[in-house]
Amino acid sequence: MLRKLWKDAQAAFDECVKQDAAFSARVPDLSRILNNEAAFKGSARRVGPDQLFITYDFSDAAQAQDFAPVQQPGQIAVENGELKLTSALMGAWSLKGMDFERDLEVDAVAVFETEKTALLFGSFYNFERKGYFAVLNGQQPPGHSLHRFDGPQKSVALNAQAAPKIVAGAETRVRFQVKSGIFKVFIGEQEVINLADAYYGKGWCLLGTSGGTVRLKKLTIQGRANPIEIEKRFAEVEVLVRRALESDLGKKKKTDDEDVDPLSAEDEFLLSRLSPAVREQFDKSRAALVKALQKRQMRPEHVVSFDGIVRDAPDCAAARFWKALAQMNGRKPEEAKAELAEAIKLFPEFHEAELTLARMDLEERDFTGAASRVRRALDLDPGYADAVALGAYLKFLGAVNAKGHAKSLANDVKDAAADLELARKLDPTNESVATTQKNVLNVVKGPQHLGAKYEKEFPHYVVMTDMSAEKTMLYGTRLEAAYKFYAETFKDVFTEEARRPKPRVAIFNTREAYLTYGELTLSNRQEWTLGYFHPMYKELLLFEDADQEATLQTLYHEAFHQFMALMVPRAPFWYNEGIAEFMGGIKIEVQKGQSKIVERARLLDGRIKGLKMGLNFALKFEDIMMQTPAQFYSGPVSFKYAQAWSMVHFLYEASGGKHRPKIDAYFRKLKDGGTPREAYQAGFGDAPIDELQKEWLEYVKKLEPSKK
Structure with missing residues (x-):
């Protein structure tokens, strides 16, 4: 059929x-x-219920996309019908992060660049850096060897053979096999390694190199995998067809070396008031800042690049605008607002400055303030396409916040859609306007557009999946049990409202469908996430993992973000993520037809392991509590999540909850509208914070994963 x-x-x-x-x-x-190949760039098929078989001829450069970097530095690319692996040190790549179990075979024809170039095959490797590496043509020890890795910088050499010698520049067939703990390595037809080690039996398949370049002419990978995982990989086919029919998906955005039109405050008459030296510096700094913003390569010197110009020409509105833009991207929003306000005083017709302030108001969820500034910008320039588009976007968000997703929003956003179409006509080449229109129209279409047709309305959510009505019911009932737990936990401060609009929750069968929906509605694929709650769209999105318990953990975490937004719309990021992990650490079971919480404040295995591996990098409590979103989401993000979770767990649970008054006072100040600094003072201002952090450190050291 x-x-x-x-x-x-x-x-x-x-x-x-x-x-x-x-x-x-x-x-x-x-x-x-x-033929089910689109889930992989190579030619893939399923063999029996639990075997995945993939071949590569490297006739298509896109086949390199199947291999994701695990260990850098290194480069991977298809050139002249070969897969080229290059690394001076040791580079390694996994096959799409696919987990194989017990059995794995890799068969390749390889060309080693020099006598000192090594080829690596990895099996059952994971995020904890545990697994196996077979090294062919290695230097230490010389020859061919098998190693087991038991964590960072922990390895055991299991076997080593000096012969046969690899001939540089010649085609050599190499094979790596694992079957139920028996490892074999072949060079040509000669078996060079044969030993048993069943310490690890699940993880990634890796390709790697060190000491130069190895070229693979042919490659075949076959292994045992979770049948559910295989099914989900091939289930990506339908969404890939849908992606193919979306004309603007996958296109590279124009970001580099674009000219930026002069601002209204950059009239030649106004700029001619600058001295020649200041004008020269203005032009140079403007060009450098624009390039840095376009390439997303802001450096400290860019943030202060207009300070001297504003000092020398304080009446130049355009200089103050660019200084504000630099400050915004340098995580100084309040200073940026002050500069923009001063720019408007100096040049009251400065509609671009008004719109920039409108966007800042929107970022802070001040919809009324944003709408007011949009109107002022349009009063100054009625044909300003960016302002028309932002005004339409605000109308759309108003409809979402007023109505939720219990019914289609198509009729409620007609005015917004018409305004977006007008904005496109006013400035047909404006990519920002086009993106806003695309995002809005795709949110209105909803996840149903990608096949999420199994929809059901629950007391607090509208839940949909692209899998089955049974899956929708499963996730919906557990969401309601989680909501009940959240509301009971915060009953002293949370007020239920029967008429509160319901958010939309979509659980996709495949990661590709989830990523595609993000691309359609947010203009990026959210590659680094397992799920997210979008507070302005009132949408909670995730995909079903082969491990359903992991899926539920993500669901409860993101659902608590939605719940927290009902009380504190913009919580500090350490707290928002830490308490979502803490409150999401629940287990729900169905007993006598009712979903009930059977565990709470669970110890999260992955977070504990991540913490103990990186405790030397722990941030001071005050520092992590004061971090902006940009600061929190830079550097060792995974460790920051783990530290935030453990801090919340400690403050609520340690020593029978003796520190709970501190975190309760912190939260109450946030709920009352306090700033992160005010909340910190309310909760921890009088506390011996260094002693508290030492106590937390000892608490973390004693944490152990829950017994399974």
Whole structure:
């Protein structure tokens, strides 16, 4: 049936192109998709219930995309029909982060660049840096060896053989096999390693190199994997077809070396008032800042690049605008607001400055203030496409906040859609306006557009999946049990409102569907996330992992973000993430037809391991509590999540809750509208913070994962 339907689809596509050749670029390659290859760039198929078989001929440069970096530095690329692996030290790449279990075989034809170049095959490797590496043509020890890694800088050499010698520049067939703990390595037809070690039996398949370049001419990978995981990889096919029909997905945005039109305050008459030296510095600093913003390569010197110009020409509104933009990107929002306000005083017709302040108001969830500034910008320049688009976006957000997602928003956003179309006509080449229109229209279409047709309304959520009505019911009932737990925990400060609009929760069957929806509605694929709650769209999105317990953990975490937003719309990021991990650490079971909490404040295995590996990098309590979003999401982000979770767990649970009054006072000040600094003073201002952190450190050292 599937082949019949897709055969009809191919015929329809052919007829479409015949009538209008302009559509040819939008027609997907159904032959690859039909053969389940689109989930991988190589040719993939399922063998039996739990075997994955993939071959690569490297005829397509895109095949390198199947390999994700695990250990740098290194480069991977397809060149001249070969996969080229290059690293002076040791580079390694995993096959799409796919977990293999017990059995794995890698068969390749390799060319070693020099006598000192090594090829690496890895098996059952994971985030904890545990697993196995077979090294062919290594230097220490010389020859061919098998190593077991038991964590960072912890390795055991299991076997080593000096012969046979690899001939540099010659094609050499190499094979790596693992079957139920028996490791074998072949060079040509000669077996060089054969030993047993069953310490690890689940993890990634890796390719790697050290000491130069290895080129692979052919590659075959076959291994045992979780049948659910295989099913989900191949289930990506449908969403890949949908992606192929979206004309603007996957296109590279124009960000580099674009000219920026002069601002209204950059009239030549106004700039001619600057001295020649200041004007020269203004032009140079403006060009450098624009380039840094476009390339997202802001450095400290860019943040202060307009300080001297404003000092020498305090009446130059344009200089103050660019100084404000630099400060915004340098994490100094209050200073930026002051400069923009001063710029508007100096040049009251400065509509770009008004709109920049409107965007800052929106970032702070001040919809009324943002709308007011948009109106002022349009009064100054009625044809200002960016202002028309932002005004339309605010109308759209107003509809979402007023109505939620219990019913389609199509009728409620007609005015916003019309304004966005007007903005496109006013400035057809404006990419920002086009992106806003795309995002809004796709949120209105919703996850249903990507196949999430199994929808059900629950007391506090609208839940949908692209899997089955049963899955929608499973996740919806557990969400309601979690909500009840959250509301009971915060009953002293949380007020239930029967008419509160319901958020939309979508659980996708595949990661690709989840990433595609993010690309359609946020203009980026959220590659680094397992799920997210978008407070302005009132949407909670995630995908179902092969491990359902992991999926539920993500669901409860993101659901608490939504719940927290009802009380504190913009909580400090350490607290927002830490308490979401803490409150999401629950286990819900169905007993006599009712979903009930059977565990709370669970110890999270992954967080504990991450903490203990990096305790030397722990931030001071005051520092992490004061971090801005940009600061929190830079550097060792995973460790910061773990530290935030452990801090909340400690403050609520340690010594029978003796520190709970501190974190309760901190939260109450946030709920009352206090700043992060005011909340810190309310909760911890009188506390011996260094002693508290030492106590936390000892608490963390004693944490152990829950017994499974």
